[in-house]
Amino acid sequence: MVKTTKKKEESIIEKVAHAAEHVVEEIGEAVEHVVESAAEGIEKAIESVADDDDGEKERKAKKKTTKKKEEKESDSAETQADEVEKKAKPKKEMSEAMKAKLKAIEGKFKDIEKIDIKEKVTGEKSEPTNTLVPIEDYLKASMHLGPRVITPNMRKYIYKRRADGLAVFNTAMLDTKMREAGAFLSKFAPEDIIIVCKREAGWRAVKLFSDLLGIRSFMKKYPAGILTNTNLSDFFECKLVFICDPWLDKNALMDANRVGIPVMSICDSNNYAFGIDQIVAGNNKSAKSLGMIMYLLAKLYIEHRKLDVALPTIDKFIDDWENLIPPK
Numbered sequence: 001m002v003k004t005t006k007k008k009e010e011s012i013i014e015k016v017a018h019a020a021e022h023v024v025e026e027i028g029e030a031v032e033h034v035v036e037s038a039a040e041g042i043e044k045a046i047e048s049v050a051d052d053d054d055g056e057k058e059r060k061a062k063k064k065t066t067k068k069k070e071e072k073e074s075d076s077a078e079t080q081a082d083e084v085e086k087k088a089k090p091k092k093e094m095s096e097a098m099k100a101k102l103k104a105i106e107g108k109f110k111d112i113e114k115i116d117i118k119e120k121v122t123g124e125k126s127e128p129t130n131t132l133v134p135i136e137d138y139l140k141a142s143m144h145l146g147p148r149v150i151t152p153n154m155r156k157y158i159y160k161r162r163a164d165g166l167a168v169f170n171t172a173m174l175d176t177k178m179r180e181a182g183a184f185l186s187k188f189a190p191e192d193i194i195i196v197c198k199r200e201a202g203w204r205a206v207k208l209f210s211d212l213l214g215i216r217s218f219m220k221k222y223p224a225g226i227l228t229n230t231n232l233s234d235f236f237e238c239k240l241v242f243i244c245d246p247w248l249d250k251n252a253l254m255d256a257n258r259v260g261i262p263v264m265s266i267c268d269s270n271n272y273a274f275g276i277d278q279i280v281a282g283n284n285k286s287a288k289s290l291g292m293i294m295y296l297l298a299k300l301y302i303e304h305r306k307l308d309v310a311l312p313t314i315d316k317f318i319d320d321w322e323n324l325i326p327p328k
Helices: 002-104 117-122 135-140 171-185 200-213 250-259 287-305
Strands: 158-161 167-169 193-197 216-219 240-243 263-267 278-281
Touching: 135 171, 135 287, 167 171, 171 263, 171 278, 171 287, 193 200, 200 216, 200 287, 240 250, 250 263
Parallel strands: 193 216, 193 240, 240 263, 263 278
Antiparallel strands: 158 167
16 A cells, blocks of 8 residues: 555656656746847847937938038128129229219210221221312222232222222322322422423323413423533422322432432322322322322412412313213
């Protein structure tokens, strides 16, 4: 009976021990599972915290960058505003100063002549109204036309070349030079002047000019040496030599230059003006042009010296003047 009870107790103890072992194993497994889950949770928490820290850092960095940009933009905007204000202020002051100056000089330029645009561009005045004769008369007499050759001395008097190559004088300048020549010629008395014209086209006009004013003339041929060689029987002295062509009348030009007598000459576009004191620019090869030049010089000479001489009409200097048609 006692043995049976002992066996039962032993079997119960074994069962309890076995159950205890089983419970211990389950508890160990549960603890391990809890520990592992806790470790994983801690790791995830650490990672999420790290991510949050990184994001916060990035956000802070972005905020700093944005703030710097905003500060820079605000600074640049303020700088630009200051510059604009600085620039605007002198301009405003300048404009006020200019207004004051304009008011001070107002009315001083009323008498200044208007600029002739055509004269600035082409060298020829639009429509001179105070010329010695109408511009159409200069054109009728072909005084404005020169040969194809243009020398350096005469280039400044030329306006352009025609399509056929002929030189065209500036008509306004022709009138100006004619006035200058008339004033220059009037400084000398008729007995102190000689006029030389070897070109046949000018003989008619030169003779009328000479007879009208009492000026000694040499046509066809100029006797060389009459101004320089005192041994010649026809030697004489004068104070002005007026020639019609520096090339054809070169003997008279050279004699005058040797003894220092002033020379006035009609010069075409192909003439050199060396040794000439007063130029009369214009065509010196045409009878019409030479007639116009002699007529105008006679008119100016009479006016300047106030001579009691009746000036013949222009048709006396130029044949068939009324029938002449000005070239286009």
